[in-house]
Amino acid sequence: MEQNQKLYEFITNHAEEITDEWLRKVKVGRETKYSRETREHGEQEALDQYKDITYSIANIFISKKVNPTDEIQDWAQNISEKRVAEQTPIHETLQNFKTYRVVLWNRMKDFFQDAPVDLEHILRWTELLQEAYDYMVLQFTEHYYKTNIKQLHAQEQLINELSSPVIPITNEEAILPLIGDLDRKRISNIQSTTLERCSQHSYERIYLDMSGVESIDTIVAHHLFQLIQSLELLGVTSVICGMNPKVAQVAIQLGIDFTQIPIKSTLSHALDELGSKQVQN
Template structure:
C-alpha cells in the first residue's frame, strides 16, 4: 500500500505532463474527429478531459475496484455524450484509450527507475492492474456511447413520428391533418396513433384529413386510413376527407370500403368553406 501511494503521488504530480505528452503524440494525419481538430477551443477542452481522466484513473491505486468505477462513471458518461466525441468514429477513441494505457506503462517504468528497490514482480502487478482497469473503462465507455446514441435515435424517431402526423389546430375546436408523401404500413400506423392522441389532447371536435399531397398508397394503407376515420368517430371526432386522388378512391372501392358515412370533399378549401 505504501508503494501504491508513492506511485499515485508520482502520477498525480505528472498528470498535466502526461496530458501534454499524449496530445503532442497524437497522429493528426491519421486521426479523425476531435483528435484531428486544430480548433484551440476543442483542443483545450480535449486536454481538460484527458487530465480529468488521469485524476480519476490514478485512483485505482488508492480505491477498491467498485468504488473506483463508481466514481469514474460520471466522467465516462460526460465524455461519451460530448458532441466532439460523438462525432468521432469509435475506433479512433479506442485507439487513444490504448495510447494512454501505453503511457501509463511508460510512467510506471519511469517511477521504477527512480526507485531501484522496486521488484519486477511489483511492476508486473501494476501492469496487470492498469491493463484490467483500462479495459473496464473502455468497455463502460463503449456501453455509455451506445446508450447515448440509442437515446438520441429514440428522440429523433419521436420527432419524426410527430412530424409524420402533424395535426394543426384551427378555430372552433377544428384541426387539420395534411398527409404528404408516400405512406407505407409503418407510417400509417404512426399516423393513426399520433392523430388520435393529438385530437384528444387538443380537444378537437372536427378534423380535416387532406390526402392531396399523398403520392402513392397501397391497399393496406388505404384500409388503415379509413380505419383512422372510424377510430376518430369512437373518440367523438367528426372528420372530413379531402383531396382524394382517383387511384386512392379506386383502391378503397376494391377493398369494399363504404363512403356512405364519410364526409368527402374534392379539395381542402371546399371542406373548410363548408364548415364556416
C-alpha cells in the same frame, strides 16, 4: 503497499505531463473531427478531461474500495454523452483512448526503470491498468450506444410529431396533412397523436388531406380507416381530401367502405365549402 503509493504519487505528479503528451500526439496524428475541434476551441477542456481520468486510474493502485473503478465509470459515461452531443464518431474516441493508454504506459515504464520494482509488482500493475482501460472502454461504448439510441428516439418522436400536425383552422375544425410514405409505424403514430389532439381540443370536424400520399399498403389502409372510425366515436367527423387514384384503388380492392365518409377532390374545395357555409350562417 509502499510501492503502490509511490506509483500513485508518480502518476499524479506527472498527470499534467501525461495529458500534454497525449494532446500533442492527438494533434499531430491522423486528422479527425475531434483533433480539429480540439485545435480550434477545446484544448483546455480535453486536457482537463484526461487529467481527471489520469487521477482516477492512478487511484486504482492504492484504493481500498470494493469497486475502485466507480470514478472511471462516471468519467467514461460523462465523456460518452459529450461525444454524442458533439457527434464525434466512436472510433475516433477509441483511438484517443488507445493513444492515452500508450502515453500512460510509457510513463509508467519510466517509473519501473527509475525505481527498484520487482517483477511481481510490475505484472500486477500491468493487470490493473489493463483492467481499468478495458472497463473504461466498455463503459464508454455502452453508454455511448444508450445515449445515441435515446437521442435517436427523441429525434424520431419529434419527426413524428412534425410529420403529423393537427392544424386548427377554426375552433371546431382542423386539418391533418398526410405527406410522403405512410409505413405501419408512422401511421400508427399518426393515429395515436391525432386522437389525442382531437380529444384535447374538442374538434368537430377534421380534414384528412391525402394529396401528398402516393400509395398505401393493406395495413396502412386499415389503420387509416380505424382512425376515421375512432374519430367518429369521439364525435369528430372526418373529411377525406385529395385522395389520388392509386390510393382509391387500394381501398376498393380491400373492400374498405368510404361511402359514409365525406370526400372532397381537394382540400381547397373543402375549405371553400366551409367558408361558404360560414358566410351563409
